Amino acid sequence: MILIKNGYVIDPLSKLNENVDILIDNENVVKIDxxxxxxxxxxxxxxxxxxxxPGFIDIHSxxxxxxxxxxxDIFTGANAAxxxxxxxxxxxxxxxPVVDNVETLDYILNKAKMARIEVLQVASITKGMAGKEIVDMKKxxxxxxxGFSDDGKPIISSKTAVEAMNMARELDVVLSFHEEDPELISENGINSGKIADALEIKGSPREAENVLVARDAALAISTKAKIDIQHISSGLSVELVRWAKKMGANITAEATPxxxxxxxxxxxKKGANAKVNPxxxxxxxxKTIIxxxxxxxxxxxxxDHAPHSKKEKEGKISKAPSGMIGLETALSLAISKxxxxxxxxxxxxxxxxxVNPAKLYRLDRGYIKEGHRADIVIFNPEEEYVVSDFYSKSCNSPFIGEKLYxxxxxxxxxxTIVYEDEK
Structure with missing residues (x-):
């Protein structure tokens, strides 16, 4: 048995917000008092x-x-998480290969059984993430x-997007969309504006995101599919999601730290480590996102934890891949910012x-309750530290050297205790 004493428990589902102890026996919480x-x-x-x-849930890694x-890999990613x-x-x-087939999905889920935490998997919306032929969602x-997502690539065809939404509605599954129209992007990963100008490139304008968010928000209203707008970055895209919610769309948006x-x-300041899509x-x-x-x-x-090797990030910024790791700094950034x-x-x-990510995917997770699985995080909100090392295989973070709470x-x-602060 594990006893957590003297902690301040915050549980959004039950609205528990006070100093209580928690007793854990085997896999479950058995007493809160x-x-x-x-x-x-x-x-x-x-x-x-x-x-x-409650233990955190990341819907986008x-x-x-x-x-x-x-x-x-699954094990290092789970350790970082x-x-x-x-x-x-x-x-x-x-x-x-892309997770558009049962064999690849089985490989991941079987390997995930040996990970330190729960690793779940979405499949792609289209075969090979090519944006054309929809996978066998039911199978x-x-x-x-x-759930299903072509994250990393947008679905350009409106016809394909509608077909996918209709199928997802029938199966009652989530579709998550990466919203960037490549036809409007000269170089991805860097905003089209003064920084792109300083680097003598054109970059990626907000419009590349806005046009696809607008389309999918409108389609969500008509199809009634449950969709998630991933890693939203544009203020106008936020307003489009707000409008779609008012119009009755079953639409969710996620923001990255x-x-x-x-x-x-x-x-x-940080070069390619600050290059990310969008x-x-x-x-x-x-400010609009906040x-x-x-x-x-x-x-x-x-x-949107997206590891890349140091070598990949050290090249010319316009050639470096987009993405940054985020699982180990997400909480600290939320507290600090x-x-x-x-x-x-x-x-x-x-x-x-x-609870919000659990609700989107209908997972019985994200809360602390007697008789329920003991997935719990304990953190000191006032402890400051400097971001320096990672459990991830990669270290592509623009927050290295930053002091966070x-x-x-x-x-x-x-x-089971799967992480304990060494200090």
């Missing part, structure tokens, strides 16, 4: 000065397995795919890390 007796307990975790919350395991307080991660389908759902934390200016935008876009997090237009914080400035409360932030002390998955 004040001053639980330590007798017969195998391990006591002193959570003084810490917040105790890339573990690069199979095909690109020099960047990350555990260090960040995550107990469930949903991985994207842009592996090699892949039955084989364990929790990088898009609410930093702007295009970071590219000149790109970091302007301060006005960042306002949307406040009013719940954006319901989910998702990392959202809670500390007074935009969101801890309850608000934890909700966007737990909020340190995960313990992560518990299915009643």
């Amino acid at each position: 004040k001053n639980i007796d330590e007798k017969n307990v195998d391990k006591v975790i002193d959570a003084s000065s810490c917040i105790v919350a 890339h573990f690069r397995d199979p095909g690109f395991t020099y960047k990350e 555990a260090r960040g307080g995550y107990t469930t991660v949903i991985c994207m389908a842009n592996t090699k 892949l759902k039955e084989a364990g795919a929790v 990088q898009h609410f934390s930093i702007t295009e200016e970071e590219v000149l 790109p970091l935008r302007m301060e006005s876009d960042r 306002e949307a997090l406040k009013d719940n237009t954006i319901e989910i914080i998702a990392t 959202l809670v500390k400035p007074g935009y969101l409360s801890y309850m608000d932030v934890i909700e966007k890390f737990t 909020g340190k995960v002390k313990n992560t518990i998955y299915k009643g």
Whole structure:
């Protein structure tokens, strides 16, 4: 048995928001109360000065397995997630081969059984992520795919998007969309504006995102499919999602920590480590994203954890791949950039890390309750640290060297401690 004592428990589902102890036996929480007796307990975790919350759920990660395991694999990705307080991660389908078939899906799910946390998998929407022929969604759902996404690539064909939405509605599954029209992009990963001008490139304009968000928002209204707008970066895209919600669309939007934390200016400071799709935008876009997090237009914080090797990121910035790792810094950025400035409360932030992503995918996760699986994170919100090292295989983060608030002390998955702060 594990006893968590002296912690401040925040559980958005039950609205529990007070100092209580939590007793764990085997996989489940068995008691939540004040001053639980330590007798017969195998391990006591002193959570003084810490917040105790449900284990986090990331609906948007890339573990690069199979095909690109020099960047990350299921085990290193899971270890990085555990260090960040995550107990469930949903991985994207842009592996090699693409997860458009049962064999590749089986490989991932079987390997995931040996990971330190729960690793779930979406399948691609189209075969080979080519944007043309829709996969056998029914067969892949039955084989364990929790949703569908061509993340990394947009679906350009409106006809294909409609067909996919209609099929997803019938199967009651989530479609997640990467919204960037390549025909409007000269060089991806860097916002079209003053930073692109300084680098003597044209970059990627907001319009590339806006036009596809507008289309899919409109189609979501008519098809009534459940869709997720991934890694939203443009202020106008936020307003389009807000409008679609008012019109009755079953639409969700996710924001990454990088898009609410930093702007295009970071590219000149951190180089290719700040290159990401969609790109970091302007301060006005960042502020609009924060306002949307406040009013719940954006319901989910998702990392888009995208590892790349150091060698890949060290080349010419226009040639370097887009993407940054994020599982190990997501909580700290949310505390430092959202809670500390007074935009969101801890309850608000934890909700966007737990029950909201669980609700989107209909997972029985994201809450703390007697008799329920013990997926729990313990973190000290006031502890400062400098970002320096990672459990991920990769280190492509623009936050290296930054001082942030909020340190995960313990992560518990299915009643087992899967991460414990070395310090």
